[in-house]
Amino acid sequence: MTADLTAAVTEVFEEHRPVLDGVAYRMLGRVADAEDVVQEAWLRWSAADHAQVREPRGYLVRITTRLAIDRLRQAQSRRESYVGSWLPEPLVTDLDPAAVTAQQQDGADRVVLSESVSLAMLVVLESLSPLERAVFVLREAFGFPYAEIAETLERSEAAVRQLAGRARRHVAERRPRFEVDPKLRRDLTERFLKAAVEGDVQGLVSVLAPDVRMVSDSADGAKAPRRVILGSGKVSRFLAAVGPQGAQDPAFGFRLLELNGGPAALVTYDGRPDVVFSVDVADGVIQTVYLIRNPGKLAHLDDSGE
Structure with a gap:
């Protein structure tokens, strides 16, 4: 040729x-x-x-x-x-x-x-x-x-x-009937992340649907719930318990980016991807929280240059 x-x-x-x-x-x-x-x-x-x-x-x-x-x-x-x-x-x-x-x-x-x-x-x-x-x-x-x-x-x-x-x-x-208003999703994602980092249970409850589902995906020793967590009370208590731990550690970082067509929160540790949070929204509240902590699924988000 x-x-x-x-x-x-x-x-x-x-x-x-x-x-x-x-x-x-x-x-x-x-x-x-x-x-x-x-x-x-x-x-x-x-x-x-x-x-x-x-x-x-x-x-x-x-x-x-x-x-x-x-x-x-x-x-x-x-x-x-x-x-x-x-x-x-x-x-x-x-x-x-x-x-x-x-x-x-x-x-x-x-x-x-x-x-x-x-x-x-x-x-x-x-x-x-x-x-x-x-x-x-x-x-x-x-x-x-x-x-x-x-x-x-x-x-x-x-x-x-x-x-x-x-x-x-x-x-x-x-297929769940979720809203696609990007401004609303971004606002709720930001409020969700802020409340989780601060351990604010009431702040989390205010953005979560009463029957919210949190679905987690982890592997290779990464810790995350293996079962779906149901209900705003259980989801908010879980997030409020683990969020402040990361916020108090200077090695952790938090930023928003667009993943899968919508806003998502990326948590990094020493500059490396650690957790991704993505949410689905309907009726003005978060209906589903996706927590991805499988290292093999986050490696391509690493922009640390190493």
């Missing part, structure tokens, strides 16, 4: 990389797995007979989706033996317009893209079969036509429509 051809092949791949990254992450819920899949897609693309490829985007999405389905099938068996709750790996998000397909340029469709990468949605997608998840991601998040999805999955269009219908019904039954 000549230098000019190599550059052209690379340029085409990079043009479509945001969509490939988006599909892979929504399929797998882990940044490292998504990166591995996209890298494998690049290797296959670089070795392809490009003269035979009429639609590079469709070709690349097909490769990426099929690789993600294979990876997801392997991952699901591991997740069945996971100790405690399994949560997706938090993703730093900045919805690049390049990741938005031609069908998704208006504000409403950008909201759909943001919702499709939320922790709440990714948790629901975990309960779909790999094929259902692929159809849902390609159709609902990225707006691919049924005929193109059918070609990607090597299924008939009728079969793909059936898969899409089952996936939509399943998601509709399980």
Whole structure:
């Protein structure tokens, strides 16, 4: 392959990389797995007979989706033996317009893209079969036509429509109806973090729904509740007990950033990621608190430079 051809092949791949990254992450819920899949897609693309490829985007999405389905099938068996709750790996998000397909340029469709990468949605997608998840991601998040999805999955269009219908019904039954007002979510996230750091039980209760759920994901010796904590009283008491410990230690730091399409709180220790808190909001209060303390899921948030 000549230098000019190599550059052209690379340029085409990079043009479509945001969509490939988006599909892979929504399929797998882990940044490292998504990166591995996209890298494998690049290797296959670089070795392809490009003269035979009429639609590079469709070709690349097909490769990426099929690789993600294979990876997801392997991952699901591991997740069945996971100790405690399994949560997706938090993703730093900045919805690049390049990741938005031609069908998704208006504000409403950008909201759909943001919702499709939320922790709440990714948790629901975990309960779909790999094929259902692929159809849902390609159709609902990225707006691919049924005929193109059918070609990607090597299924008939009728079969793909059936898969899409089952996936939509399943998601509709399980998806919480959370608000997406970014200002409200940020305000509640800031108040939540402040109250937790100060050990302010009443401040926590004021921002939590009475039936709030706190779901934790930890591993490799990191301490966090293995079971879901239910109710504002129990959640607030737990957070108020552990929050001030970190606040009094100068090695701990706290900052807000955007993860999975919404504001989240990152707690660091000696500059390294220690805990991520993300919340879902409805009716003006926090309905779900996600606590992620699995070191393997936070490593990519490390900007300490070490």
